[in-house]
Amino acid sequence: MKTKQIVLASRPKGSPTLDNFRLETVDVAQIKDGEVLLEGIYYSVDPYMRGRMNDTKSYTPPFDIDQPIQGGVIAKVLESKSDKLKTGDIVLGMLPWKEKDIASEKNLKKIDTSVAPVSYYLGVLGMTGLTAYFGLMNICKPKSGETVVISGAAGAVGVVVGQIAKIQGCRVIGIAGSDEKTKSLKTEFGFDETINYKTTKDMKQAIAALCPKGVDIYFDNVGGEISDAVIANINFNARIALCGQIALYNSTEIPVGPRLQPMLLTRSVLMQGFIVSNFQNEFPEGFKHLAEWVKDGKIKFTETIENGFDQLPKALLGLFKGENMGKMIVKA
Amino acid sequence: MKTKQIVLASRPKGSPTLDNFRLETVDVAQIKDGEVLLEGIYYSVDPYMRGRMNDTKSYTPPFDIDQPIQGGVIAKVLESKSDKLKTGDIVLGMLPWKEKDIASEKNLKKIDTSVAPVSYYLGVLGMTGLTAYFGLMNICKPKSGETVVISGAAGAVGVVVGQIAKIQGCRVIGIAGSDEKTKSLKTEFGFDETINYKTTKDMKQAIAALCPKGVDIYFDNVGGEISDAVIANINFNARIALCGQIALYNSTEIPVGPRLQPMLLTRSVLMQGFIVSNFQNEFPEGFKHLAEWVKDGKIKFTETIENGFDQLPKALLGLFKGENMGKMIVKA
Missing domain, CATH: 3.40.50.720 (NAD(P)-binding Rossmann-like Domain)
Known part of the structure; x- marks a missing residue:
């Protein structure tokens, strides 16, 4: 099985350009016990990703050259060798920019799709x-x-x-x-x-x-x-x-x-x-408040959604031009 | 009765100079009920005083032109119309740079002279x-x-x-x-x-x-x-x-x-x-620790003492040239 992926082709000097990214087609690995085959639905693009394109010490390590960009992704389970996840489940994870990928159940969080639109888990509920x-x-x-x-x-x-x-x-x-x-x-x-x-x-x-x-x-x-x-x-x-x-x-x-x-x-x-x-230990409490406020209509959320996996680099560059209102997301 | 005083003659532009101060001789006011006549012993000079020489908003109001500089002073009670303080008591207050002055008992704190050298109340115990x-x-x-x-x-x-x-x-x-x-x-x-x-x-x-x-x-x-x-x-x-x-x-x-x-x-x-x-409510606790550490020899203190009331402006300017080791004090 083949998949598209987007890798960091070179580190930007100043403002990043489309040349800093490369779209490739590669093989999907074989699924093993405890793993699932995923298909990406929504990909998060965030300003902090610019920092990871540099080769400098920060709170998250730099992206590697010729390796896929990573970020928050909402994906659907296509095939499962996990006891915890089944085919059709919707999951959230820090995942590479690939259309399809194998991932360990340990790095995925199953999403309750009844609370809000699933993309919200990259935004107001994420x-x-x-x-x-x-x-x-x-x-x-x-x-x-x-x-x-x-x-x-x-x-x-x-x-x-x-x-x-x-x-x-x-x-x-x-x-x-x-x-x-x-x-x-x-x-x-x-x-x-x-x-x-x-x-x-x-x-x-x-x-x-x-x-x-x-x-x-x-x-x-x-x-x-x-x-x-x-x-x-x-x-x-x-x-x-x-x-x-x-x-x-x-x-x-x-x-x-x-x-x-x-x-x-x-x-x-x-x-x-x-x-x-820094506030990891308090995430459940924060999530509880946010989910209540969203449910009660006290917090509204807004998204700018670009369509097509190939649009990921363009959407990321758009953040620095202020092209988004609210959360910038790419829908595969 | 007459006293020397040091007033702000002009606001400095850049580094202050001796010209920004003026030594004067003025009358001491009449003592009233609840007041004491004081003679200054030790005068504190501190870097923050530079800010008060400017006419700008800060945590303490600016000094007024032609009015005495103010700061921390350790003084002796020469005469008392206060029920709380008697002649010979040693007190601490935010007081004008005057050799002698009338002050209200409300603005003075009596010092326990048995704990440490009295000048320490302008320093490590102040x-x-x-x-x-x-x-x-x-x-x-x-x-x-x-x-x-x-x-x-x-x-x-x-x-x-x-x-x-x-x-x-x-x-x-x-x-x-x-x-x-x-x-x-x-x-x-x-x-x-x-x-x-x-x-x-x-x-x-x-x-x-x-x-x-x-x-x-x-x-x-x-x-x-x-x-x-x-x-x-x-x-x-x-x-x-x-x-x-x-x-x-x-x-x-x-x-x-x-x-x-x-x-x-x-x-x-x-x-x-x-x-x-900002930590006013916790002063007693801080003082307790400091006094213990000083008593136990865990904190040593050091002072640079200039002699003579007239030396106050020079001592203050000396702070900006790094002429002090530890606390800069003028002994009248």
């Missing part, structure tokens, strides 16, 4: 939602009446953070990169105010105008000059969760900016970088 | 010691075997932080600005390793060499390029306490440097600015 939940609740510790600013607010994580912050009684300001996105954040997702950073000349002033009492919580997916503008308005005892720095991922030099420490010092600000796996 | 204690214990949460780097290690706070870290079983590396200071940190205060930043060409490499397992805790009194070098060696899940930024206090422009967020993000690092009063 790593994305848990990232939003723990970054906001455990690091930022929102209190009712506080002002929360979110950069990359129309991204998969941002849109969930904003809705959880509203549930906690906060005032929520979202920063995004198009009028379509900012409009959607207000009308569909209940954000109080929004800023289109692409059409705003003085971001520092724009944030000051929308946050007359200052910024108590900054959930940062973006970094760079947007963050400079938010931090210039930061309050005493504020909390900043560093979830992503998408504005800087394609930098070829070490980015330079105003030094943060004097501001963080004089205003007693906390800044915490994190990755969702 | 704000300095509490700053070291809470910055290290509550923010950095040291674990036995971890590597702790301290900038400004020979300063009043740094020298206490290092000794508390040693009590917690950590490996302690101190950064200071002279061979005399680094030698003293090792031989007198039990630091494991030290770096003289003034004679070290490649700080990043020097820290890497002394911290083969990376930096778990960075207690930062200094900021600027020294911090860049330490943070380049920071570990996953490290904690950075921002206690001071003395390298930047005299900057006239917003200091620029490498952006920190990518490093803090990919290594799940916490950075927390603080001021000791």
Whole structure:
């Protein structure tokens, strides 16, 4: 049996291009005891994947050259030599970008398809939602009446953070990169105010105008000059969760900016970088809250779905151009 | 009755000079019920005072032009109309730089002179010691075997932080600005390793060499390029306490440097600015530990004492030239 796969052909210098990927056809291995044959349905593309394309130390190891890209995948069991999984089951795993693959039952989680659309397990009910939940609740510790600013607010994580912050009684300001996105954040997702950073000349002033009492919580997916503008308005005892720095991922030099420490010092600000796996022991609790909120309609979710396995590299590159509203997914 | 006082004559642009201060002779007010007449013994000079010379929002309000500088003072009661304090008592207060002054009993704390030299209440048993204690214990949460780097290690706070870290079983590396200071940190205060930043060409490499397992805790009194070098060696899940930024206090422009967020993000690092009063409710507990450690000889303290009330401005300026080992104090 043959399958398509997408491998890392070369490491990007600066912004990645389609040339950094290669589509191949290879043999599928023989299935052994404890394993299943899978066919991918939904493939997650995420900003953190850019970091794994570099050959540098980070919280996840780099992708290897000539080896398939890996990520979150929802797949269907076509054949099983596992006692735990049967043909037709829908599973979630960190899997290679292959149309078909053999995987061990140990690396797969069976999905309850009655709770929500299965793609949600890559998003609001998966790593994305848990990232939003723990970054906001455990690091930022929102209190009712506080002002929360979110950069990359129309991204998969941002849109969930904003809705959880509203549930906690906060005032929520979202920063995004198009009028379509900012409009959607207000009308569909209940954000109080929004800023289109692409059409705003003085971001520092724009944030000051929308946050007359200052910024108590900054959930940062973006970094760079947007963050400079938010931090210039930061309050005493504020909390900043560093979830992503998408504005800087394609930098070829070490980015330079105003030094943060004097501001963080004089205003007693906390800044915490994190990755969702830091909160692994609390995943069940986070999932429980997210599932309830989704079920009760308190959290809405949104996806940008590209069709066709071959579109995976293009969809990933699209993240860095802000082509997604909410979670970016490829449907095989 | 007349007294000398030192007022802020003008706000400094960049590094302060003696011209920014003015020595005056003024009348002492009449003593009223609930008040005492004080004569200053020891006057604290501290890096944070530089911030109060600017007209900018910070954790403490700016000094007023033509008004006395204020700071921690140990004084003797010369005359009392208070039921709580009697002539001869030794007190601590946030007081103006005056040789003699009238003060309300409400703003004074009587000192137990049997515990340690009275000047220690401006240092290891005062704000300095509490700053070291809470910055290290509550923010950095040291674990036995971890590597702790301290900038400004020979300063009043740094020298206490290092000794508390040693009590917690950590490996302690101190950064200071002279061979005399680094030698003293090792031989007198039990630091494991030290770096003289003034004679070290490649700080990043020097820290890497002394911290083969990376930096778990960075207690930062200094900021600027020294911090860049330490943070380049920071570990996953490290904690950075921002206690001071003395390298930047005299900057006239917003200091620029490498952006920190990518490093803090990919290594799940916490950075927390603080001021000791954030931990006000826990002062009694911190004081108890510090007093025990001083009594048991587990923490040694060191002071640089300048003689003469008129020397206060010179002593303050000396802090920015690194003229002090340990706590800088002026004895009237």
